[in-house]
Every structure is written in C-alpha cells, then in structure tokens.
Amino acid sequence: MLATMKDVAKEAGVSLSTVSNTLSGNVRVTEDTRKRVVEASQRLNYQKNGIAADLKSKTMRTIALIVDDLAGPFFSQFIQGIQRVALDNRYDVVACSALGQKDSMGVKFLQERRASGAIVFASDIAEDLLIDSARRGLPIVAIDRMISNDHLVSIAVDNFQGGYLATKHLIDLGHKHIAYIAGSNDSVDDHERFLGFQRALAEHGLSPHFDLRISGDFTEDGGYRAVKTLVAQKDLPTAIFFANDEMAIGGLRALAAEQISVPNDISVVGFDDIVLARYVSPGLTTVRQPIYEMGALAMNILLTSLLGSSPKTTVHKLPCELILRDSCQRLTPSTLS
Amino acid sequence: MLATMKDVAKEAGVSLSTVSNTLSGNVRVTEDTRKRVVEASQRLNYQKNGIAADLKSKTMRTIALIVDDLAGPFFSQFIQGIQRVALDNRYDVVACSALGQKDSMGVKFLQERRASGAIVFASDIAEDLLIDSARRGLPIVAIDRMISNDHLVSIAVDNFQGGYLATKHLIDLGHKHIAYIAGSNDSVDDHERFLGFQRALAEHGLSPHFDLRISGDFTEDGGYRAVKTLVAQKDLPTAIFFANDEMAIGGLRALAAEQISVPNDISVVGFDDIVLARYVSPGLTTVRQPIYEMGALAMNILLTSLLGSSPKTTVHKLPCELILRDSCQRLTPSTLS
DNA sequence: GGTTGTGATCGAAACGATTCAATTTCTGGG
DNA sequence: CCCAGAAATTGAATCGTTTCGATCACAACC
Numbered sequence: 001m002l003a004t005m006k007d008v009a010k011e012a013g014v015s016l017s018t019v020s021n022t023l024s025g026n027v028r029v030t031e032d033t034r035k036r037v038v039e040a041s042q043r044l045n046y047q048k049n050g051i052a053a054d055l056k057s058k059t060m061r062t063i064a065l066i067v068d069d070l071a072g073p074f075f076s077q078f079i080q081g082i083q084r085v086a087l088d089n090r091y092d093v094v095a096c097s098a099l100g101q102k103d104s105m106g107v108k109f110l111q112e113r114r115a116s117g118a119i120v121f122a123s124d125i126a127e128d129l130l131i132d133s134a135r136r137g138l139p140i141v142a143i144d145r146m147i148s149n150d151h152l153v154s155i156a157v158d159n160f161q162g163g164y165l166a167t168k169h170l171i172d173l174g175h176k177h178i179a180y181i182a183g184s185n186d187s188v189d190d191h192e193r194f195l196g197f198q199r200a201l202a203e204h205g206l207s208p209h210f211d212l213r214i215s216g217d218f219t220e221d222g223g224y225r226a227v228k229t230l231v232a233q234k235d236l237p238t239a240i241f242f243a244n245d246e247m248a249i250g251g252l253r254a255l256a257a258e259q260i261s262v263p264n265d266i267s268v269v270g271f272d273d274i275v276l277a278r279y280v281s282p283g284l285t286t287v288r289q290p291i292y293e294m295g296a297l298a299m300n301i302l303l304t305s306l307l308g309s310s311p312k313t314t315v316h317k318l319p320c321e322l323i324l325r326d327s328c329q330r331l332t333p334s335t336l337s
Numbered sequence: 338m339l340a341t342m343k344d345v346a347k348e349a350g351v352s353l354s355t356v357s358n359t360l361s362g363n364v365r366v367t368e369d370t371r372k373r374v375v376e377a378s379q380r381l382n383y384q385k386n387g388i389a390a391d392l393k394s395k396t397m398r399t400i401a402l403i404v405d406d407l408a409g410p411f412f413s414q415f416i417q418g419i420q421r422v423a424l425d426n427r428y429d430v431v432a433c434s435a436l437g438q439k440d441s442m443g444v445k446f447l448q449e450r451r452a453s454g455a456i457v458f459a460s461d462i463a464e465d466l467l468i469d470s471a472r473r474g475l476p477i478v479a480i481d482r483m484i485s486n487d488h489l490v491s492i493a494v495d496n497f498q499g500g501y502l503a504t505k506h507l508i509d510l511g512h513k514h515i516a517y518i519a520g521s522n523d524s525v526d527d528h529e530r531f532l533g534f535q536r537a538l539a540e541h542g543l544s545p546h547f548d549l550r551i552s553g554d555f556t557e558d559g560g561y562r563a564v565k566t567l568v569a570q571k572d573l574p575t576a577i578f579f580a581n582d583e584m585a586i587g588g589l590r591a592l593a594a595e596q597i598s599v600p601n602d603i604s605v606v607g608f609d610d611i612v613l614a615r616y617v618s619p620g621l622t623t624v625r626q627p628i629y630e631m632g633a634l635a636m637n638i639l640l641t642s643l644l645g646s647s648p649k650t651t652v653h654k655l656p657c658e659l660i661l662r663d664s665c666q667r668l669t670p671s672t673l674s
Numbered sequence: 675g676g677t678t679g680t681g682a683t684c685g686a687a688a689c690g691a692t693t694c695a696a697t698t699t700c701t702g703g704g
Numbered sequence: 705c706c707c708a709g710a711a712a713t714t715g716a717a718t719c720g721t722t723t724c725g726a727t728c729a730c731a732a733c734c
Binding site: 002045050053070071075076077083087092099100104105108111113135276279280 | 385386391392407436613616
C-alpha cells in the first residue's frame with residue numbers, strides 16, 4: 001500500500017542504501033542519482049517512517065514532558081522555559097498527560113524507551129515508577145519531588161522560604177494576628193508553606209491566629225467558604241495568608257460580600273502568582289513561584305544528564321519571590337483588634 | 338547494554354516468541370513459564386522498546402495534537418475536549434508545538450508516520466503541508482481553516498455569526514454609534530468578525546462609527562492604545578466591539594484611565610471569553626467560542642476517519658454564544674451623543 | 675495402543691529504516 | 705594506457721519487536 005524506501009529504490013533503479021543516503025543527506029551522491037531518487041519518491045508518494053528510523057538509529061532527540069494536566073495554570077509558563085532550551089539544543093519536546101491511570105501516555109513514555117529523557121511534573125505518577133525508570137537508564141528530571149538517584153534529579157520550589165517570605169511581609173507591616181488558610185492536609189507543598197509561616201511567626205514571638213487550620217481544598221470556592229467560617233467565628237485576624245491564589249481570590253470575594261475592605265480592614269497574601277492575581281481587585285499580593293526558570297533549569301539539567309555527566313546536585317530548591325500588589329496594608333491603630 | 342526480549346528468552350530458557358506472548362498477554366501461557374519469564378525479565382531489568390513494537394504492529398493508537406503554542410489561552414480548554422474523547426476510545430494524545438521552523442516536532446509528526454492521526458491548531462503549519470500529508474494517507478482535522486480533501490477535515494468557529502451576535506446585542510440595547518477595534522489586517526478571523534459586525538449594522542440601517550478601522554494587534558496594549566486614539570479623536574461612540582478579549586481588557590483599562598465609566602458611558606463587548614473576562618471589572622460581556630466542543634468534535638471526526646469511513650461534511654462551522662456580563666448597558670437618553 | 679484434538683511453545687519472517695564494510699566507477703598523473 | 709586513490713554505490717547485517725504457521729506435548733476417547 002504505502003511506498004517504502006525499497007519501492008523507491010526499485011523505481012529509481014538504485015539500491016536501497018543509495019535511497020537512504022540521498023534522502024538523509026548524510027552521504028554525497030551524484031546530482032544525477034539524487035534527481036532520480038527524488039523523482040521516484042515523489043512519483044510513489046513516498047513518506048519516511050520516522051518510527052523505523054528511530055528504531056535503527058537509537059537517538060531520537062526527543063524529550064517527553066509529562067504533566068498531570070496539560071491544561072493546568074502553570075503548564076503554560078513551564079513549557080516555555082523548557083521549549084526555549086530544548087530548541088536551542090535541537091531537541092524536540094512532546095507533551096503528554098499522566099491522565100488515564102496505569103496506561104496513560106505518560107507512563108508509556110517512561111516505560112517504553114520512547115524518549116531520550118523525561119521531565120515529569122505530575123503528581124499522578126508514582127514515585128516508584130520514576131525511580132524504576134531512572135534506574136533502567138532513562139534520564140529524568142522530576143518537578144516538585146525530593147527524590148534522586150543515578151539518572152533522576154529533582155527540582156522543587158522552596159515552599160518553606162515562600163511561606164516565610166509572605167508571613168514576614170505581613171509581620172513587617174505590623175500584623176500580629178495572622179490566619180493561615182491551608183490547601184489540603186496531604187499536600188507536602190502546603191505543609192511546607194505552613195512551616196515557613198510558623199517559623200516567621202515564631203521568630204517574632206507570635207503564634208498563629210487560630211490553632212485549627214482551616215482548609216480550602218486549594219479551590220476558589222474552598223477559599224470562599226474558609227473566609228465565611230472565619231467570619232462566623234467572629235474573631236477576625238488582621239491578615240490572612242492563603243496557601244494558594246485560587247483560594248485567596250475566593251477569599252477576596254467572600255470578604256467583599258461581607259463588606260470587609262481589603263486591604264483597609266484585612267490584608268491578604270496568596271501564593272503562586274497566577275495570571276489572575278494581577279487582575280482581581282484589589283491586585284493580589286502573592287508569592288511567585290519561578291515556574292519559567294524551573295522549566296529552563298529542568299531542561300538544562302536533563303541536557304547535561306543526556307551528555308553522560310552525572311549531575312553533582314541531586315535536589316534543587318528554587319527560591320520564591322514576593323510580588324507586591326494592593327491587597328496588603330500597614331496596620332494602623334484603627335484596625336487593631 | 339540494555340536487555341532485550343532475546344536476552345530475557347535466553348535467561349528464562351524459552352523462545353523469543355514465548356517472551357513476547359507472555360509479556361503482551363495476548364496469548365495464553367502456562368503459569369509456570371509466565372513466572373519464569375517475568376522473573377527473568379526482572380532479573381535483567383528488561384524494559385520494552387515501544388518504538389520497535391509500534392514499528393511491527395503498525396497501529397500505535399496515537400493522535401498528534403499540533404499547536405502553535407502549547408501555552409496559548411485556548412489550548413487548555415481545547416485539549417480537554419480532545420483528551421476526553423480520546424481516552425474513552427483508548428487513544429493516546431501527544432501534544433507538540435509547531436514552533437521551530439521547518440523541522441518542528443509538529444512537522445515531524447505530519448511527515449513521518451509517527452501518529453495514527455493529527456489535530457492541527459497551528460497557523461504556523463503551511464496549508465500545503467497539511468494537504469500533502471493528508472493525501473499521503475494521514476487523517477487530519479485542521480482547526481480554523483477552510484480546506485478539505487480525502488483525509489482532511491476542517492473545523493472553524495463561525496466568526497461572522499459571532500461578530501453579528503455581539504453587534505446585534507449592542508443594537509438591541511439601543512446603541513447606534515458603535516466602533517469596531519480590529520485585531521490585525523491579515524487575520525481572516527478578524528475580517529469575518531468585522532463582516533458580521535457590518536451586516537448587523539446594515540440590517541438596522543446603521544453604519545460603523547468610524548470608517549477607518551483602528552487596529553489593536555490583538556494585544557492588551559494594542560486595545561489600550563486604540564481606545565486612547567479613539568478618545569483623542571473626541572467623537573466617542575456609545576459602544577465598542579473589540580475583536581478579542583485581550584484588546585477589550587486593555588480598552589477597559591484605558592477607559593478607566595480616562596474616567597469614562599463602563600457601562601454607564603460606554604458599553605464594551607469582547608470576543609473569545611478568555612478566563613480573565615470574568616474577573617476584570619466590570620465583567621466583560623463577550624462572545625464565547627466553543628473551544629471545548631471544538632476539541633471534542635475534532636477528536637470524534639478523527640475517530641470516524643480512523644475507522645475508514647470518509648466523513649460527509651468536510652468543513653464544519655461551530656456557532657458562537659453570547660456571554661452576558663456587566664460591560665454593556667441599555668442606552669439611556671442621557672448618554673445619547 | 676493408536677488416533678484425534680487442544681493448548682502451549684517455537685522458528686522464522688516481517689516491519690522500514692540506518693550503517694558500514696566491500697565493491698564498483700571515476701579521476702588524474704605518470 | 706595503466707594504476708592508484710578518491711568518490712559513489714551496493715549488500716548485508718541490524719535495531720527489538722510482533723505474528724503466524726508449524727511443531728510438540730499431553731490428555732481423552734474408542
């Protein structure tokens with residue numbers, strides 16, 4: 001049905017290897033045969049089979065980017081960082097989702113030698129699988145993990161430092177009653193942010209506004225509900241630190257609904273610096289994760305790993321940055337509670 | 338270096354085909370040999386080579402999703418529509434960008450039989466290439482184009498209808514002086530939206546507020562500047578229709594800066610319904626493109642095409658939907674200009 | 675005990691390219 | 705005109721699977 005190189009060879013009256021040489025351009029051929037081959041391939045509608053080529057040459061220059069959700073809020077910046085570096089080094093990137101249980105495309109790439117290396121930003125992928133694939137020789141950079149071995153390097157954001165940063169900022173503005181709205185209980189990220197929060201308070205002889213941590217599921221609605229409960233408990237803090245921006249935005253909505261002015265009555269800090277954070281009103285002060293930088297770094301590490309040198313650092317932690325907008329205010333005597 | 342099935346066969350003391358049968362699970366084997374094979378493969382750290390498997394079986398159940406920019410504003414919803422359908426039909430999706438000139442991964446997928454089918458949402462890919470690849474037998478669904486042939490189907494949003502819808506809405510609210518802020522001159526989408534705009538006006542005996550079409554490059558800053566020029570010309574319309582949301586949002590910013598109240602003084606409509614449109618203030622009334630639906634439809638069409646039946650419709654047009662928010666208001670006598 | 679049937683295992687041929695050593699063709703110098 | 709050496713071309717092996725017809729083992733049946 002479909003023409004192969006063999007067919008082209010016959011049609012052009014040359015050998016199979018000459019066709020390969022001509023079409024790949026790796027070996028010099030006479031202008032005359034070149035023309036014959038090209039014409040024959042056009043006549044037959046020949047189309048290269050990249051799969052076969054990859055199988056033989058064993059060097060596909062392809063990086064698999066595996067993510068939970070190709071549609072997530074970070075994905076966009078993250079991949080930009082990767083693409084940039086990959087392109088400069090003539091590597092290709094294919095993105096695939098970890099969605100779909102045990103036989104998602106992501107898993108397939110990890111298990112079936114379909115790529116030269118992988119960058120994994122997917123909590124859905126089991127840690128064992130990563131370790132296993134790496135042990136079998138696939139260079140992997142894992143984002144948001146703390147594991148490493150011979151072919152496996154991790155990159156994570158310093159959530160502790162981020163949490164510390166945000167809290168310190170509020171304290172510097174004079175706040176003493178600060179509430180923390182958590183994401184979920186089983187999230188390490190959340191936990192570390194919380195530890196940073198606690199540390200900053202402790203350093204200034206303060207303690208969290210509430211002992212019980214209210215959780216907002218990392219969702220906008222969750223943030224909304226969390227603030228509503230906070231309000232219902234009557235004992236309002238002067239500042240709230242949300243474990244992510246989505247919740248903070250839900251929180252802002254709830255505060256507006258309760259006629260509580262931000263930042264006059266309450267200061268608010270989020271985490272992540274999602275695009276929306278700039279656009280809500282008031283603009284949300286938040287902690288930016290260096291997502292683009294993470295992508296670029298991940299790709300760079302992978303490249304060195306691909307070149308055979310085993311990296312010295314095995315777990316990288318990237319610092320966060322505080323983004324100041326309009327949702328925080330210096331505490332004035334009138335708002336002291 | 339790396340163990341192959343052959344090695345496993347030797348280690349387990351069975352034939353190569355038995356290993357294949359065992360591991361693939363397609364053929365029954367004795368529990369005893371199964372155990373022997375599995376253990377041998379673990380001992381040798383065997384890992385399947387998916388490339389070789391694909392080459393032999395010729396049926397990879399992989400769909401290539403080719404986009405200009407994996408980070409674009411639509412991408413997210415679009416891929417959700419695709420994934421959903423693909424997953425239900427046990428197809429895998431890999432996303433790759435058209436970024437990178439002639440030998441981007443996208444082009445590679447189109448030219449080298451690396452996928453069973455492709456969905457292309459990338460203006461960077463030349464039309465010829467699509468037609469050519471389709472002619473060679475690769476089923477393709479192209480988004481935002483108007484081409485078709487044997488294995489090529491196009492899906493596009495009905496920009497004309499969308500433009501009409503938005504304009505009609507403004508007219509129904511009593512507006513007679515409506516300006517159109519264009520995206521770019523060489524965009525077909527833009528042009529069709531403009532035609533819809535004109536048609537709605539014409540049907541009501543109106544003409545555009547300005548003859549000259551101000552262009553805003555489809556960017557937020559462009560929208561900002563466009564409104565500034567509009568204001569500088571002193572002769573303000575009572576409503577503005579922006580060719581996309583980004584520009585509309587820039588426009589809102591400019592209007593706010595000029596102390597012109599939306600929707601009291603001027604009504605504004607955008608196009609696209611990007612996520613941000615909900616969050617700007619006032620909430621942006623806009624025309625929603627059925628992106629998710631487009632993804633799902635694309636995948637469905639591809640599936641039927643993959644099953645061998647050539648589709649009856651070759652170019653699909655999907656209608657837009659008006660999303661009402663707070664940036665439009667019925668024209669009251671006081672705002673008549 | 676020989677025949678038949680069934681299920682497990684095996685051998686060998688693909689799949690479609692790349693690659694390298696071997697061979698043929700071409701070139702120019704003596 | 706012949707020969708050495710370079711350039712172009714060829715043949716054959718290989719990449720790691722899948723697949724299918726052939727073989728083998730074994731139990732059931734008359």
